[in-house]
Amino acid sequence: MHSLIQALILGILTSGVYALMASGQTLIFGIMKVINLAQGAFVVLSAYLSYSLLTAWGIDPFLSILITTPVLFALGVGIQWALLRPLHKDDAAELSLLVTFAVALGLEGLLSATYSTTFRSIQPGYENFSWTVLGYQVNAVRLFAFVLSLLMLAALYLLLQRTKFGRAIRATVQNPMAAQLLGVNSRLVAALGFGLGAATAAAAGAVFGIITPFNSGSHYDLISRLLTIVVLGGLGSIGGSIIAALVMGVGTALVSALASPIWSDFTFFVVLLLVLLLRPQGLLGAKIRGAL
Amino acid sequence: MQLRNLTSPSGRRRGLVALAIAAVAAVGIAGCTASPSADSTSSASGTPLTIGISLSLTGDFADPGKAAQRGYQLWAADVNAKGGILGRQVELKIVNDASSPDQVVTNYTNLITQDKVDIVFGPFSSLLTIPASRVAKRYGYSFIEPAGGGPKVFAQKLDNLFFVQPAPTTNGGDVFADYILSLPADQQPKTAAYLKLDDPFAAPIADNIQARFEAAGIETVYDQTYPSETADLTPVVSAMAATNPDVVIGGTQSLDAFGIVKAMIQLKSNPKWMFLSNGANSPVEFPDKVGAANTEGVFTSGDWYPGSTQPSSAAFIKSYAAMFGGDANSIDPTSAEAYSAGMLLEQVADKTGKVDNATIISTLHSGTWPTLVGDLSWDKYGVPQGEYLLTQWIGGKLVTVYPDASAQHAPMAPKPNWAG
Structure with missing residues (x-):
């Protein structure tokens, strides 16, 4: 019982980080129907940036998010503007897969050249600190990360629901043509939306880099997790991706702790297959467009 | 090693x-024939x-x-x-x-x-x-x-x-088993946990120790093999920690060894002895990755290390x-x-x-x-007949603690709690 609850705590806290990464992924899909294969690489890039800021200037990884978020936002906007926007409309969805994958490989190469392939971890000095609560250990970093994820997701929600820009994004998601007719600059929205999705990687990267050792090749594992979370949650649904991240985080932690880590990823894919069989649109994916 | x-x-x-x-x-x-003679060159x-x-x-x-x-x-x-x-x-x-x-x-x-x-x-x-x-x-x-x-x-x-x-x-950990089993019976651990990386050069080291320990009556309370893709070992370590073993043996490489230590620190799991086959034998990386203060008392094994007395x-x-x-x-x-x-x-x-x-x-x-x-020295197929040295982190350095003939320091047991 003790190890079950301990694993549950771990799983819930870890899932916050994945929810954050996946929310950006699903946002990008929602707006542009682009499956962004570079999201994992954005996370790894952010982890390296936070790592460098800590080692070079002693900037705390949680504080470094304030610097890395605008950088990733600008990078996202730039990539959308330079590489995705010019794609021919009819096959943009397919081609964007290749383009974003190329971006991921390019980033991987750049990071390998800059940092070598040695595994790094962000060590702010308090990474192993944990509180004992009723006999259970609550790791401070994971708790901070979880709270941070909730804050970021709440901010994302407010941005989408309460601002004019958010309304423009939602309108573009629901019907790009109609939105354009009503005066929404859908090209600008697409670029900013892609930037926003990439920006979520900044916070996720800082936390990811504290929890797990990473190198330039870590994005393959990440992107496969993110894609499954996004599909499980329902493509385009931020709420769905949060629930899916919880399912994955808790599921893998429980299976690892109670059975074996060999089966943890497999179990998640079984859940994914079942959901897809019974509910092809994913947990919260709406059948109509515009689930944001 | x-x-x-x-x-x-x-x-x-x-x-x-x-x-x-x-x-x-x-x-x-091998299927081809004709081989030039090996000693065709002059040795003038x-x-x-x-x-x-x-x-x-x-x-x-x-x-x-x-x-x-x-x-x-x-x-x-x-x-x-x-x-x-x-x-x-x-x-x-x-x-x-x-x-x-x-x-x-x-x-x-x-x-x-x-x-x-x-x-x-x-x-x-x-x-x-x-x-x-x-x-x-x-x-x-x-x-x-x-x-x-x-x-x-x-x-x-x-x-x-x-x-x-x-x-x-794969016999890299045998010297740790020798040391533990050389202790008087009432000072030996009663329970042991094994964490094994699924790798031909990691898991067998722990397997060999486990066989010796089980034969000597040390109960196995946790035994888990994890794939090398396991990014986060915390759930596994949390299950291990719940069994509260006297001794923890890691058949590890490097990243996983650091991950295990960090997870144990976070979960405040403090066994009396801890052996890691690899990872902990790196004089620079181990203290760098887990924090210098957390190395204290961790056992590993090796042949040459900076403090070698050869x-x-x-x-x-x-x-x-x-x-x-x-x-x-x-x-x-x-x-x-x-x-x-x-x-x-x-x-x-x-x-x-x-x-x-x-x-x-x-x-x-x-x-x-x-x-x-x-x-x-070797047997006829090149299998070396010796044993690695058991080393332990004491005072921020790796020192040989067993066998006695090579020891620079007495083994430190129980291992102090993690510094955090």
Whole structure:
């Protein structure tokens, strides 16, 4: 019982980080129907940036998010503007897969050249600190990360629901043509939306880099997790991706702790297959467009 | 005794494919006939003694491959400064195999048949040593190799092979079992937990300890094998911690070892003894990754380490620093193992006055040979007959604590709690 609850705590806290990464992924899909294969690489890039800021200037990884978020936002906007926007409309969805994958490989190469392939971890000095609560250990970093994820997701929600820009994004998601007719600059929205999705990687990267050792090749594992979370949650649904991240985080932690880590990823894919069989649109994916 | 084989997850898959290719290639070569004689070169004094080596200067094993290269180069420089071997200057011919078992076969074949080197030394990793040693065997060359200690290397039953480490890699933890079982019965642990990386060079080390412990009545309360892809070991460690074992044994490589330690710190899991087969033996990386204060009391094992008391160690560290810079802590044990390969050749020449391959093979099969990595001796298939040293982190340094004859410090038990 003790190890079950301990694993549950771990799983819930870890899932916050994945929810954050996946929310950006699903946002990008929602707006542009682009499956962004570079999201994992954005996370790894952010982890390296936070790592460098800590080692070079002693900037705390949680504080470094304030610097890395605008950088990733600008990078996202730039990539959308330079590489995705010019794609021919009819096959943009397919081609964007290749383009974003190329971006991921390019980033991987750049990071390998800059940092070598040695595994790094962000060590702010308090990474192993944990509180004992009723006999259970609550790791401070994971708790901070979880709270941070909730804050970021709440901010994302407010941005989408309460601002004019958010309304423009939602309108573009629901019907790009109609939105354009009503005066929404859908090209600008697409670029900013892609930037926003990439920006979520900044916070996720800082936390990811504290929890797990990473190198330039870590994005393959990440992107496969993110894609499954996004599909499980329902493509385009931020709420769905949060629930899916919880399912994955808790599921893998429980299976690892109670059975074996060999089966943890497999179990998640079984859940994914079942959901897809019974509910092809994913947990919260709406059948109509515009689930944001 | 550091990573001895395929450590990176991606390298591993590629490695398997490459292994298959190499197996086919090796069979193909073995099927051919005609072999030039191994002792076709003259051994006249004055002509240089050429030693051919294939090393992984790029690819998965590039880091340890370069460490081995430094060891070989340093030895050659040292022996040449002393006047060479039997008056002949040593000339190394090092070629790159890019960590490919396919290329390593080509390289040794070329070194032997075209470059007509006098001697060959081994490459890095068991994966490459296996096909390479077959080539050497075929041409009647001795094969002194510092970095291929997996069971499959010895399963080939080659009589020309000599592994330049104290014991087969998978027996790396036996010395810890010796130490624990040497304690009075009432001071021995009652319960043990085993965490094993699913890797041919990690899990078997823990398996061997487990077999000894279970035979001695130490109850196994947790036993888990995890795949190398496991990014977060915290859930596994949380389940392990719940069993509250007296002793924790990790059959680990490096990243996973650091992950286990960090998770144990976070979960405040404090066993009385803790042994990690790899990862904890890295003098720089381990304190860097887990925090220097958290190293205290962790056991690991090794052959050469910066605090080694082998008589030749001080001179080795000094000439290493002169040639490559840095301090003792920056020396990879692989460099010491490669250096030791050369020391063996030197001793054979001194003892017999000859350096031909047949003499090397017959001479090394008897007697005990002092090197940086201990006093070595082998069975007829090149399996070293010694044991690694049990080392422990005490006062921020790795020191030998067992066996008693080599100990610099008494073993520290129980291990202090994690510093946090």
